[in-house]
Amino acid sequence: MAILATMTVLMLPAHSATAQGPSEPLVQRIESLEAGQPVQVLGEPLLAREVLRRFYENHGFQEAWSFPGNRRELVEAIRQIANDGLNPEDYHGPLLSELALRARDDLSGEMQADIDLLFSDAFLLAASHLLEGKVNPQTIHAEWSASRQSLDLAVTLAEALRDNTIAATLDSLRPTHRAYAKLMEARNRLTPLLGHPWLPIADGPSIHPGDQDSRLPEIRRRLAALGDITAPGDPETAVADPTLYSQDLDLVIPSFQARHGLEPDGIIGKKTLAAVNLMPVERIRQIDASLERWRWLPQFLGEDYVIVNIAGFGLQLVMDGREALQSRVIVGRPYRQTPVFSDRIRYLVFNPTWTVPRKLMIEDLLPQIMRDPGYLERQGIRVYQGWGSDRQEINPAVIDWPSLSRDNFPYQLVQDPGPLNALGQVKFMFPNPYAVYLHDTPGQYLFGRQERTFSSGCIRVEKPMDLAEQLLAGAPEWSRERIDRLLEEKIPVTAVLPDPIPIYIQYWTAWVDEDQRIQFRDDIYNRDFRLLAQLRQSATGGNQLPTPVVARGFSASGGSDQPKSD
Structure with a gap:
């Protein structure tokens, strides 16, 4: 042969x-x-x-x-x-x-x-x-x-x-990452709950501390099954009246809310009840999607790196193998999703100007300018015709704005450095085909929201100067004092990192935190469902994914981890 x-x-x-x-x-x-x-x-x-x-x-x-x-x-x-x-x-x-x-x-x-x-x-x-x-x-x-x-x-x-x-x-x-092993452990803890009754607890009025409600005994059972109530014995007999929202729940409910990305106000309202109703199989599906996404990453992320969890609205900086910084972030709106990809942060720009992306110029700013002719001046936005060194600044008052459209917009809009600049006082650059990067923001109040999908695809960082200082720690000429002086001058300055640092922009709706608590978040871009459908796909083409239970953060719509540009 x-x-x-x-x-x-x-x-x-x-x-x-x-x-x-x-x-x-x-x-x-x-x-x-x-x-x-x-x-x-x-x-x-x-x-x-x-x-x-x-x-x-x-x-x-x-x-x-x-x-x-x-x-x-x-x-x-x-x-x-x-x-x-x-x-x-x-x-x-x-x-x-x-x-x-x-x-x-x-x-x-x-x-x-x-x-x-x-x-x-x-x-x-x-x-x-x-x-x-x-x-x-x-x-x-x-x-x-x-x-x-x-x-x-x-x-x-x-x-x-x-x-x-x-x-x-x-x-x-x-994957050798500890996060992967902890997710597997969490999955093992949830698996015994499969096959047991988990019927929806009925909607009703919000339950406040001190209230009496017939749904509380079942809520206590669910919390005990999920490990949120750790008191020994039957949770129904651990309190005198299981239908009373008593002091034993004063810390349990806010903690449960926090690990589901909800406002930890201690009130069992509609969203909290939906999280309690989330079936074990749905929780396991979220873990399975997160495990698969970890398998997409390199075995070794590096000694120094930045990792962003889009669905968790969080950023982590690791230096010398240890966490050096955590920060809340703001990510893209559902119709302008932040893409998933990896790159390297190469340089920072302090006091950046902002060249408005064409899509935003046409879809967002053009209607605003036509409604309010003084908008550009108040925002410190200049209008240029042409590109590069040949561009010329144009007086916005002489432009016939209503005549402009997607096919007829021969201008650039550039916002000057300053307190109103959309990029804030610093941006972190890792050139990529999606025009996505990290940056500061003047809208710091938005970091107080639990769900932070407000950007046009880029990632706004709550602690940008702390991040900048850490990234430039290997360059003695970039002290915090020098950075502060530059910010007062409001002149764009570029700072090149001594060594480019990897950045991983990822999407996990489930992870285990440092306190060994399993965290769950909404599938804000509906990416989990499509991934899970493929994860359950058999070699013969059959789909082994059960019919999804539509609950908080879950829908039967599609979605993709494939990068999307702004």
Whole structure:
């Protein structure tokens, strides 16, 4: 056969069969894979085609899974992969469980080859999904090829079989970030709640401290199940009257509200009740989406980096591997979404001017100017005709503003530095195709809102000067005193970072905080549902995602993690 001519030096796993030559059934199967034909064995499709071919070619087309211990380890590892929010059935889990117990001596050569292929296919696909995710973040489609470029998975499988480290090898491919492990732990805590009654608690008047309400006993049960009430014993018997909003809830309710992104006012109103009603399966779905998004990130983020959680309205600066700063942020409105991407902050601009993006000029400012001719002057916005060094400033009074439109707008609008500048006193630049960056804002009062979707796509930072000082700590010439003097002068000045620092703009609706509390947030851009639909997509095209329960922050509409420009 032609394929035999490509055989390389044999590198057999430690417990491989001692056959003198290649397995003829394996050769036939691999030839079919090479021809691009869909191949099914024992009723299941082989998915990791290219890597399968390379693996068996490197090993002389001999069977690799003859050692029962390796088979048992893989079966258990596939079973455990559910804790990653992945479906064991995608990796032939149920069938492998049965096959692992079969005695090989009782099977035909064809059956032994098919079983071997299934075990290899399962390992390779699981390895691929653990390493970089099942869903492609650029297309939001499930990937079944296992053709990851960052690691030669054929070699990885060979080494795992040789060293009898199947489970340990798969575990090593998981994200090493502590945040990922904590999400898995939180998922494990919630899983026992599945299958238990979780009927909606009826709407009604808001419940204030001191109120008596027949819904409170069930609310207490839910809070106990979710771990918000930690008192031992039955929560109904822990208080004299479980229908009374008594002092035992004075701290519990605000804490529950805070970890759901709600105003921690202690009042059980409509939004708080909706969070209490959120079913365990919906909470687990949020965790599964967040786990997948962690798999999209590099294993090592760097010793120094900035990470922004769009859905959590928060920014974290890590320096020398430790958190150096946390800040609240404002992100894009739902119709001008902040994109998900990674880059490097390269320089800062103090006292920036703001060149209004064309879309904002036409859609936002043009109607405002036509309504209020004095708007531009009050906001310190200049009008220029032309671009670059040839542009000329134009008196806005001589412009026929009503005649302008999307197809006829030959001007630039540029806001001077100052207290009204939309970018505030500093912007953090990481040139990207979406024209998105971090910046200060004159609207500091908006950081007091719980949900902060007010920008046109860029990210406004509550503590911009603290962030600037930390980023420039490696450049002695940029002291805080010098920065303060520059701000008083209101002249644009650029400060180049000694070393560009990575920035990861991400979207997580679930995470575990430093106090080990699981945090949940609204899916503000409806991105979770589409991601989850693909995460539950089977290799045959069937969607295993149950019908969604529409509740606070959940809808059946689409959405994407694919970057969108302003």
